[in-house]
Amino acid sequence: MTGPVPSRAEIVDAARQSIAIGSKSFAAASRLFDPETRERAWLLYAWCRRCDDIADGQDHGHGMTVLPGAQARLAELTARTEAALAGELVGDPPFDALRIVVGETAMPHAWPRDLIAGFALDAAEWRPQTENDLYRYCYHVAGVVGCMMAVVMGVSPDDDATLDRACDLGMAFQLANIARDLAEDDAAGRCYLPAEWLAEVGLPAGEQLDLARRPQLALLARRLAERAAAFEASARLGTPALPFRAAWAVLAAAAIYGAIGREVASLGERAWDMRVSTGKAQKLRFMARAARQAAMRARLYSPAPRDTRLWTRPR
DSSP, rough: OOHHHHHHHHHHHHHHHHHHHOHHHHHHHTTTHHHHHHHHHHHHHHHHHHHHHHHOBBBTTTOOOSOEEEEEEEEHHHHHHHHHHOOOOOOOHHHHHHHHHHSOOOTHHHHHHHHHHHHHHHTTTTTSSSSHHHHHHHIIIIIHHHHEEEEEEEOOOOOHHHHHHHHHHHHHHHEEEEHTHHHHHHHHTTTSSOOOHHTTOOOOOTTTTTTGGGGHHHHHHHHHHHHHHOOOOOEEEEESOHHHHHHHHHHHHHHHHHHHHHHHHHHHHTTSSSOOOOOHHHHHHHHHHHHHHHHHHHOOOOOOOGGGGOOOOOO
16 A cells, blocks of 8 residues: 555544444444443444445445446455455555454454355345245354454453354344345345245245235244344343443343334334334433343343254354
8 A cells, every 4th residue: 555554543533433324323332332342343343334335335334236246346355354364454444444453352264254255145146045044144244243243342252152142143133134124125136035934925036025015024024023032132141241331232232223123023014114223312221221231131141051042153
């Protein structure tokens, strides 16, 4: 690269601005972290957001478009990510953000590569055939982000029990987002509803957003929301292993994103008339309640047997 090398503080500030634009929910929850964890969470988010934007032709997660050259864009973000993992100065702040956070933590390099594998599925116009296929996709685009975020919070990469719960939180977020974004994804030529689900309710692929099909679509969206709620409940069981402020942030994020899935389910056929979101007052209430839950997490969230989990993340 040419020109002055940006400082860590400048890259952190760019990451802070990215999250403020791209995700008000995550920005709100991240304020609950201690300063060191907060900065690293911003750095990780900035890289995830930039990869997503490159893959989907978005601007901070907004305005997904259908663009040619999906494989070329995938190659671009892969090359920049590999340079960051190798400790090289990339010259693109979000990728240098990954370089910094990986260098400051014990994050396994396999995890950023797992996220890119999720973008590869979209680049290949992949569609889930089964519920397990859906979960595999959710792992790659969100569950593994939960694992990376857990390491940012200080969880050991060898602590499988806590990482399983962190993965579940990412899975919950993604399932809720899929339910909310069914119309947006359809406009971009994507559908993450498993083919077996569509067949079960008699909903032809490609017709899920037809107004006459809204009853079947609402049924499947409710199923997505129910699965999201189950993953969210599982994720909460990992919070006793976290420091108070990390547990507070996790529980706040779980409530904020969980509300999206619950609202989609409650709206039924009207869920896609406008984009479902949580308002500032709601976020503040969730954050206040999460503080109380975090203080009592050892009593509220006793670990359950591993076989109660819906899905097992890749090892």
